[in-house]
Amino acid sequence: MGKDLLTFTSKGIYCPRGDFFIDPHKPVHRAVVTHAHSDHARWGHKYYMAQQRNRHILKLRLGDIKLELKGYGEVTMINGVKMSFHSAAHVWGSSQVRVEYKGEVWVVSGDYKLEDDGFSGSFEPVKCNTFITECTFGLPIFKWRPQDNVYRDINDWWRRNSENAKTSILTAYAFGKAQRLIQNIDHSIGNVYVHKSIENVNNALIQDGAVLPEVFCTDPSIKKTDYHGSLVITPGYSFENTWLSAFHPCEVATVSGWIQVKGIKKKRRLGQGFVLSDHADWAGLNEAVRMTGADRVFVMHGYTDVYARWLRERGYRAAVVESLRIRE
Numbered sequence: 452m453g454k455d456l457l458t459f460t461s462k463g464i465y466c467p468r469g470d471f472f473i474d475p476h477k478p479v480h481r482a483v484v485t486h487a488h489s490d491h492a493r494w495g496h497k498y499y500m501a502q503q504r505n506r507h508i509l510k511l512r513l514g515d516i517k518l519e520l521k522g523y524g525e526v527t528m529i530n531g532v533k534m535s536f537h538s539a540a541h542v543w544g545s546s547q548v549r550v551e552y553k554g555e556v557w558v559v560s561g562d563y564k565l566e567d568d569g570f571s572g573s574f575e576p577v578k579c580n581t582f583i584t585e586c587t588f589g590l591p592i593f594k595w596r597p598q599d600n601v602y603r604d605i606n607d608w609w610r611r612n613s614e615n616a617k618t619s620i621l622t623a624y625a626f627g628k629a630q631r632l633i634q635n636i637d638h639s640i641g642n643v644y645v646h647k648s649i650e651n652v653n654n655a656l657i658q659d660g661a662v663l664p665e666v667f668c669t670d671p672s673i674k675k676t677d678y679h680g681s682l683v684i685t686p687g688y689s690f691e692n693t694w695l696s697a698f699h700p701c702e703v704a705t706v707s708g709w710i711q712v713k714g715i716k717k718k719r720r721l722g723q724g725f726v727l728s729d730h731a732d733w734a735g736l737n738e739a740v741r742m743t744g745a746d747r748v749f750v751m752h753g754y755t756d757v758y759a760r761w762l763r764e765r766g767y768r769a770a771v772v773e774s775l776r777i778r779e
Contacts, residue, residue: 457557459772469532473548473559485561486545502536504544507655539563540574541729542627543656549577557581565735570634576742583749587730589758595732601725606637613641613680618701622687626652627729629684633663644669646685
């Protein structure tokens with residue numbers, strides 16, 4: 452029974468008895484969405500269900516969709532299957548999905564982290580028989596420093612640049628990392644500006660209940676000298692045009708978990724940066740698995756082979772989900 456509660460199909464994770472998909476990557480009739488990042492929330496489904504903090508951010512990203520919203524922990528019966536959302540602490544409104552039928556419980560993690568960032572909520576451990584987990588950073592080399600230390604380093608870097616009349620530019624994802632930075636940096640150092648795409652996300656999240664410190668949107672009418680001493684947060688893709696020239700003299704840094712590895716840092720041309728991720732590190736992954744109490748684990752998205760082997764060596768029944776097919 453438990454083996455068939457959720458299956459892995461060409462369209463995504465499917466619950467045959469409930470007749471719904473979780474984070475499907477091809478158009479389906481009913482999609483249960485863990486969060487609003489584009490690799491989890493895709494356009495083209497007939498009906499969407501998500502946690503209630505996602506109303507405006509999903510519509511910003513997907514348009515006028517048919518969307519049903521639920522609170523954290525609220526149980527919905529779908530063809531006899533119990534389904535509920537539980538905080539994943541990855542980004543605003545992110546969820547794990549709990550699915551239960553006749554006492555058999557599976558949990559799909561979506562993306563998650565265990566450290567409370569002061570904005571996205573706290574990770575909720577959910578007991579289950581089978582856990583489907585991401586492992587984006589599923590190698591022992593990924594070990595995050597306490598986030599307060601990282602924010603202190605960012606503030607020191609910004610302050611030094613400000614003293615030299617330079618603009619400080621941080622590249623970060625428009626949804627998730629940008630808001631985490633806005634929430635936690637020291638706004639007393641100077642003004643904080645954001646790219647228009649980040650402002651759009653901020654406005655959607657505020658409509659969904661988020662509270663953020665005041666920031667300003669970049670604008671071509673603003674003089675270069677007015678930016679000096681300020682911090683600008685922008686997505687990495689903004690560097691693909693002449694947009695950056697508006698801020699010289701400036702210092703640029705990337706905020707990413709991938710900064711942890713020098714080889715990856717060089718390959719992705721990340722340059723100077725600060726290690727901060729919205730995904731669990733190696734220790735976080737292991738702690739999350741332990742807290743579920745599951746004896747069966749499927750791993751997705753990341754260093755899957757290494758992590759599945761590690762889990763099997765510790766007595767778990769672990770397998771890799773690769774392109775939505777199980778590989779033992």
